[in-house]
Structures are given as C-alpha cells and as structure tokens.
Amino acid sequence: MAKVLIIGAGGVGSVVVQKCAQVPEIFSEIVLASRTLKKCERIKKRLDRPIETAQIDADDTRALVSLVREIRPNLIVNVALPYQDLSIMDACLATGVDYLDTANYEPPDEAKFCYKWQWDYHDRFREKGLMALLGCGFDPGVTNIFCAHAAKHLFDEIEYIDIMDCNAGDHGRPFATNFNPEINIREVTQKGKYYQEGKWIETEPLSVHETFDFPQIGPRKMYLMYHEEMESLVKNLPGIKRIRFWMTFSDAYLTHLRVLENVGMTRIDPVDFQGCRIVPLQFLKALLPDPGSLGGGYTGKTCIGCMIEGKKDEKPRRHYIYNICDHEQCYREIGAQAVSYTTGVPAMIGAMMMLTGKWRGKGVFNVEQFDPDPFMEALPHHGLPWTETLLEE
Numbered sequence: 001m002a003k004v005l006i007i008g009a010g011g012v013g014s015v016v017v018q019k020c021a022q023v024p025e026i027f028s029e030i031v032l033a034s035r036t037l038k039k040c041e042r043i044k045k046r047l048d049r050p051i052e053t054a055q056i057d058a059d060d061t062r063a064l065v066s067l068v069r070e071i072r073p074n075l076i077v078n079v080a081l082p083y084q085d086l087s088i089m090d091a092c093l094a095t096g097v098d099y100l101d102t103a104n105y106e107p108p109d110e111a112k113f114c115y116k117w118q119w120d121y122h123d124r125f126r127e128k129g130l131m132a133l134l135g136c137g138f139d140p141g142v143t144n145i146f147c148a149h150a151a152k153h154l155f156d157e158i159e160y161i162d163i164m165d166c167n168a169g170d171h172g173r174p175f176a177t178n179f180n181p182e183i184n185i186r187e188v189t190q191k192g193k194y195y196q197e198g199k200w201i202e203t204e205p206l207s208v209h210e211t212f213d214f215p216q217i218g219p220r221k222m223y224l225m226y227h228e229e230m231e232s233l234v235k236n237l238p239g240i241k242r243i244r245f246w247m248t249f250s251d252a253y254l255t256h257l258r259v260l261e262n263v264g265m266t267r268i269d270p271v272d273f274q275g276c277r278i279v280p281l282q283f284l285k286a287l288l289p290d291p292g293s294l295g296g297g298y299t300g301k302t303c304i305g306c307m308i309e310g311k312k313d314e315k316p317r318r319h320y321i322y323n324i325c326d327h328e329q330c331y332r333e334i335g336a337q338a339v340s341y342t343t344g345v346p347a348m349i350g351a352m353m354m355l356t357g358k359w360r361g362k363g364v365f366n367v368e369q370f371d372p373d374p375f376m377e378a379l380p381h382h383g384l385p386w387t388e389t390l391l392e393e
C-alpha cells in the first residue's frame with residue numbers, strides 16, 4: 001500500500017495513472033500533478049476510482065518541495081519532460097522521497113543526451129538512503145531489461161546488440177510525433193552514434209539505414225540513431241563489442257522533417273519575432289497535434305526489441321526478444337496510442353518493483369542493474385507480452 005505522486009499529465013502520464021489505478025493493492029493513493037491542472041482533471045475523469053490532482057510547475061523546485069511535503073508520497077514518478085529531471089530529483093532529496101523517470105535529463109538549450117547529470121546524484125541519493133530509477137519506459141527501459149534477461153538466462157557472453165524500434169502505425173495526420181514533439185524532434189535531428197570496440201562512432205543524422213523484416217509488420221527501413229540506453233548498457237554489460245539503436249520512419253515523416261529543418265523550424269536557439277524571443281521548435285510544438293490525442297483512429301502496430309548475439313557454452317547464438325503492441329487495442333483499453341502505452345506501462349511496473357521491494361538500492365540506478373525476472377514476469381500481465389526467439393546456433 002503506497003502513495004504515488006505522478007508528475008506530467010501528457011500522453012504517457014495518462015497511461016501511468018490509469019495503469020496504477022488498475023493495481024489498487026499497491027497504488028492505494030494516487031496524486032497527479034502537472035503544469036496545466038485541467039489536463040489532470042481530464043485524466044481523472046477517465047478513472048473509476050478517486051485520485052487527487054494538483055497544479056505544479058516542476059521547474060520550480062521550491063514549489064515542488066512544498067507540494068511533496070504536503071502530499072507525502074512514497075515515490076515520485078516523473079513523466080513530465082526531461083528538462084524537469086534534476087529539479088524533481090532535487091525535490092526528492094529535500095523531502096526524502098524515491099524517484100523514477102523514463103527519459104534522461106537534457107538542458108533546454110542543448111540537445112545533449114547523457115546520463116552524467118543524473119548519475120552525479122548517486123552519492124547524494126545513497127547518503128540519504130533513497131533510490132532513483134532512471135529510464136524506466138520502453139526504450140530506454142524494457143529494452144535494457146531484455147538485455148539483462150539475455151545476460152542472465154541466454155548468454156555467457158554478449159557481443160552485439162541491435163535495439164530496433166518500429167512504429168508501423170497510421171494516425172491519419174500528415175505529420176505528428178508520437179511523444180512530446182519538442183523532445184522527439186530534438187532526438188531525431190541529432191547526429192547518430194553507436195559504440196564499437198571501445199569507441200563511440202558518430203554518423204550524420206539519419207544517414208545510415210538498413211531494412212529489417214519486423215514480425216507481424218513486414219520489412220521496414222530503419223535508421224541508425226543515438227539513444228540513451230546505449231550509454232548505460234555499455235557501462236553495465238562490460239565486454240560488449242558493439243551496440244546500435246535503430247528506428248523506423250515513414251518517407252512522409254522524413255520529408256516533413258527535412259522541410260521543417262531546412263526552413264529553420266527545428267532550431268532550439270531563440271530568435272527575435274515581432275519584439276519577442278521565441279524558440280522555433282517550441283512554436284512548432286504548439287502547432288503539432290498533442291501526442292495524447294492521436295489514439296482515436298490510430299491503426300497498426302509497434303514492434304520494439306533487441307537482436308542480441310553472443311556465446312553460450314562457447315557456441316555462437318543469436319536471440320531476438322521483442323514486444324508487439326497494437327494501437328487500436330491500447331485505445332480500446334485506456335484511450336491511448338501504443339507509444340504512450342509502451343512507455344507508461346513499464347513506468348508503472350518499475351514503480352511497482354520499487355514499492356514492493358523487489359528492486360531496492362540506495363543511489364541512482366538504471367533498470368538493467370536489477371534482477372530482470374520479476375519485471376519480465378509482470379510485463380504480459382499488464383498488457384505488454386514479449387516473445388523470445390533463438391535465430392541460430
């Protein structure tokens with residue numbers, strides 16, 4: 001029995017709240033706080049059990065500390081934006097509350113994805129006897145747990161990992177992003193990067209691609225990108241020779257993105273406009289569909305998983321572990337599209353792991369540092385079944 005404070009009433013927040021509400025024996029009290037109170041109220045109306053709501057600007061650490069002192073939660077689940085990570089971690093330290101998120105901190109003025117800022121909190125969390133769990137969505141999150149599961153059960157030695165994220169869904173809009181547009185476009189337009197033989201190798205944005213035949217979907221072109229889980233996996237799976245991350249994009253998405261980039265609409269530096277300073281990407285976000293609103297009419301599936309190669313009993317092996325998620329099924333269940341669903345469900349399960357003591361530690365952790373078994377067991381029970389195949393010996 002625990003009280004959870006969920007911060008962020010967007011597409012992912014709506015899933016986390018509804019999924020926590022389905023497990024009252026653990027999440028006995030739920031508080032949802034976000035910048036815009038009416039978004040919290042809208043989510044509250046979807047539930048058949050009472051929750052509390054609150055307005056908060058999570059960038060304001062002092063206001064957040066007062067709210068946390070008033071609510072006295074056991075855990076804060078941060079599904080606002082990565083910009084708020086450090087401010088919420090500071091509030092956790094000030095109030096003695098555990099922390100969980102799904103995306104690593106990045107400074108608003110620089111699209112730089114790395115765990116350093118948050119890993120630097122390790123000693124402070126450890127000294128206070130608190131736990132912070134980072135990157136507990138799908139990717140990062142479940143993809144790291146698939147790797148931990150492979151290291152525990154399938155391989156003596158893991159050599160190569162390819163994380164492949166395919167969204168073959170159709171939301172019927174000319175251009176939309178499946179999670180926060182600003183964060184998504186910053187991620188997609190940065191340089192690609194992968195790890196090989198002890199070195200990070202940079203590539204021009206979306207310049208490297210391959211085609212993969214995704215189960216239940218078919219062949220799709222996927223592009224090499226940098227993604228944050230590679231940084232923690234390289235650290236936590238010593239001996240790995242190569243790790244890459246791939247994501248599929250439709251030609252229409254890429255054409256829109258190229259035009260927006262070419263005209264300067266994806267810039268993250270402020271420009272003068274009629275006497276105001278505006279950030280073009282933030283203005284673009286205001287025009288694009290809210291990711292939480294894409295669910296109705298969204299058809300098709302996502303397939304996210306890890307292709308892992310290595311050795312077992314000195315013989316080479318290749319395993320593919322993946323989840324398929326159906327947009328329409330997610331919408332029927334909780335009014336969400338599959339990208340929000342596949343992020344929100346693991347966040348709820350991670351919270352469950354922490355609150356039941358199945359995953360405990362003092363300090364700042366990534367999910368692959370814990371026993372993958374209880375998490376893997378919980379995934380299908382909460383809507384995310386997974387498949388494991390042995391491709392060759």
Ligand SMILES: NC(=O)c1ccc[n+]([C@@H]2O[C@H](COP(=O)([O-])OP(=O)(O)OC[C@H]3O[C@@H](n4cnc5c(N)ncnc54)[C@H](OP(=O)(O)O)[C@@H]3O)[C@@H](O)[C@H]2O)c1
Pocket residue numbers: 007008009010011012013033034035036039056057058059079080081082084102103135136137138139140141178179180181183290291292339340342343
């Ligand atoms: N690991 C994964 O697999 C994965 C996948 C997808 C997304 N994510 C992460 O999940 C998070 C949420 O994504 P989303 O698609 O739900 O985004 P979203 O729909 O834009 O929702 C973000 C929510 O956070 C609120 N918020 C923003 N700044 C805030 C602040 N200063 N204080 C309080 N609330 C604030 C927003 O409020 P307003 O509406 O008032 O602005 C909005 O309700 C992002 O960090 C994203 O990177 C992780």
